Amino acid sequence: MLTETLQAQAPSLALGDPPRRFRKYIDRAEIQEAVRITAARVHERFRDERPVFIGVLTGCFVFLADLVREANLVCSIDFVKISSYGDGMEAGQIKLVKDIDSNIRDRHVIIVDDIVDTGASWDYLRNHFQIHQPKSLTMAASFRKPKAIQAGIPVEFIAIDLPDEFVIGYGLDYAGFGRELPDLYILNEAENKA
Numbered sequence: 131m132l133t134e135t136l137q138a139q140a141p142s143l144a145l146g147d148p149p150r151r152f153r154k155y156i157d158r159a160e161i162q163e164a165v166r167i168t169a170a171r172v173h174e175r176f177r178d179e180r181p182v183f184i185g186v187l188t189g190c191f192v193f194l195a196d197l198v199r200e201a202n203l204v205c206s207i208d209f210v211k212i213s214s215y216g217d218g219m220e221a222g223q224i225k226l227v228k229d230i231d232s233n234i235r236d237r238h239v240i241i242v243d244d245i246v247d248t249g250a251s252w253d254y255l256r257n258h259f260q261i262h263q264p265k266s267l268t269m270a271a272s273f274r275k276p277k278a279i280q281a282g283i284p285v286e287f288i289a290i291d292l293p294d295e296f297v298i299g300y301g302l303d304y305a306g307f308g309r310e311l312p313d314l315y316i317l318n319e320a321e322n323k324a
Contacts, residue, residue: 169200189244
């Protein structure tokens with residue numbers, strides 16, 4: 131019901147409390163094509179291996195499902211959950227909430243996240259998983275922000291590069307809403323000020 135209401139409001143929708151207005155930014159067809167291209171690269175790199183995909187909860191769930199199906203590899207899947215505590219919108223100290231259950235020693239590991247922004251989460255997870263001595267450790271993300279590019283964050287598989295804007299949909303949320311949207315929406319500052 132909520133999804134139908136939101137999609138009926140497209141290309142603009144309002145979410146949260148107080149409500150913020152978003153406009154459609156990237157269509158689902160463009161996202162799916164970028165995921166197919168990314169998955170083909172993952173398949174090419176790991177076609178003779180049995181990698182472990184580790185999804186970073188919660189935002190990874192849509193991209194991880196699409197990526198794994200499109201990559202068409204014999205693989206296993208696990209999940210990790212981290213949380214960042216800080217003041218307001220600023221990221222703070224990262225805390226492990228849920229660790230993986232898999233033994234990743236001597237396995238090719240692909241960490242799958244929704245978005246790479248500052249790279250702090252990636253640094254934390256890379257250090258955390260290196261202790262388990264994987265054969266290789268790479269990262270895939272559906273989206274990447276300019277800060278990550280400027281900082282040289284080593285993310286091997288990126289579906290789409292974004293501007294430095296607040297976006298929701300395709301796993302990303304605002305105040306817990308919008309993850310289920312198949313398109314990507316961008317915060318519409320002009321409409322929010324009106």
